[in-house]
Amino acid sequence: MSSFGIQTLEADLHRLDLRFASLRVRQPRAVERLARSIEHSGQLMPVVAVEEQARWVLIDGYLRIEALRRLSRDTARVELWECPLAQALLLVLVRVQGRAWEAIEEGAVIRELVGQCGLSRREVARQTGRDASWVSRRLTLVEDLPEAVFAAVCAGELSTWAAVRVLAPLARANTEQAQTLLAALQREPLSTRELRAWYQHYRKANRRQRERMLAQPHLFCQALQANTREQQARALRAGPEGAWLVEVQRIGQRLRGLGKQIPLVFAAAQSAALRLAWVELKAVVCDLDEALARYTPDDCPRNPSSDCGPAGQGRRGTQDRSPAEDLAQHGAPGVTPAPPPDGGAAADSPTPAAPAPGELRTL
Numbered sequence: 230m231s232s233f234g235i236q237t238l239e240a241d242l243h244r245l246d247l248r249f250a251s252l253r254v255r256q257p258r259a260v261e262r263l264a265r266s267i268e269h270s271g272q273l274m275p276v277v278a279v280e281e282q283a284r285w286v287l288i289d290g291y292l293r294i295e296a297l298r299r300l301s302r303d304t305a306r307v308e309l310w311e312c313p314l315a316q317a318l319l320l321v322l323v324r325v326q327g328r329a330w331e332a333i334e335e336g337a338v339i340r341e342l343v344g345q346c347g348l349s350r351r352e353v354a355r356q357t358g359r360d361a362s363w364v365s366r367r368l369t370l371v372e373d374l375p376e377a378v379f380a381a382v383c384a385g386e387l388s389t390w391a392a393v394r395v396l397a398p399l400a401r402a403n404t405e406q407a408q409t410l411l412a413a414l415q416r417e418p419l420s421t422r423e424l425r426a427w428y429q430h431y432r433k434a435n436r437r438q439r440e441r442m443l444a445q446p447h448l449f450c451q452a453l454q455a456n457t458r459e460q461q462a463r464a465l466r467a468g469p470e471g472a473w474l475v476e477v478q479r480i481g482q483r484l485r486g487l488g489k490q491i492p493l494v495f496a497a498a499q500s501a502a503l504r505l506a507w508v509e510l511k512a513v514v515c516d517l518d519e520a521l522a523r524y525t526p527d528d529c530p531r532n533p534s535s536d537c538g539p540a541g542q543g544r545r546g547t548q549d550r551s552p553a554e555d556l557a558q559h560g561a562p563g564v565t566p567a568p569p570p571d572g573g574a575a576a577d578s579p580t581p582a583a584p585a586p587g588e589l590r591t592l
Contacts, residue, residue: 336371
């Protein structure tokens with residue numbers, strides 16, 4: 230950028246053209262701090278303006294002007310740049326005075342440079358020392374916002390996060406619903422946390438639920454908070470035992486879901502890593518089962534077919550036995566098992582019939 234002359238002087242406020250006031254985000258708290266500082270120490274930093282058609286267009290310092298007006302001041306210290314308007318706008322993107330600019334404000338200035346001053350994005354990037362992607366992101370940030378949403382952000386009625394993360398995506402999907410939500414937020418503002426929770430539920434809701442959520446987002450957040458408090462109260466009453474039970478039930482549901490996926494997942498030939506992960510999970514379950522048996526040895530119901538058991542009492546399931554072991558234990562199909570060598574009754578032999586009345590049985 231070429232050099233230019235700078236004059237610092239005192240000017241009447243009515244002489245300033247506040248052309249870009251709608252591009253800056255209002256910050257009442259920052260204005261209050263500036264007003265206190267100016268009242269105590271005077272205006273330490275001048276505002277920036279350029280002359281255009283006998284008017285001084287204010288480039289930077291809108292919060293300071295608002296603070297001076299709040300103090301009923303008539304004049305302000307002005308740094309008058311003797312350069313074109315476009316060059317001044319480019320410079321304020323590079324030279325930060327006072328508070329840092331928000332991304333949406335930078336995007337608004339870039340839109341002014343591209344749309345009104347006729348500069349290309351590449352030229353804006355070159356003269357501000359930024360890369361082209363930064364310029365494109367800032368410009369897209371503003372172009373994606375409906376004008377009503379952008380005006381609400383600049384008026385301080387809506388946060389930049391709410392505009393970018395909630396209103397802009399909603400406007401792309403349904404402009405009418407975005408306008409309805411904006412009107413509701415202007416009536417009853419929500420905090421960032423409340424709006425984030427509202428949007429998460431909105432994305433999962435059906436059409437009727439969305440209509441109710443859009444009509445009264447504040448009421449929905451109140452109901453959501455009441456439900457959260459009730460859940461916290463139930464968890465407090467249940468204690469760690471209740472939390473443990475809920476978690477076990479949740480794990481059981483997930484395992485049943487995994488069981489339904491077995492035909493699809495294990496259809497591929499390469500399943501060694503999946504089987505290894507399952508073996509490791511079974512080891513964890515067995516360790517938990519043994520720990521549970523140590524703390525509840527008498528009242529813990531046990532599954533006799535489970536592979537897991539107390540230390541030294543594990544039982545192998547039929548899937549871990551070889552066919553020879555199965556044959557030795559149960560015999561071939563259709564063949565009656567032979568009696569034991571010592572003549573005793575087999576464990577699974579039929580129970581002898583009861584003797585008839587008056588009949589003696591020799592033992």
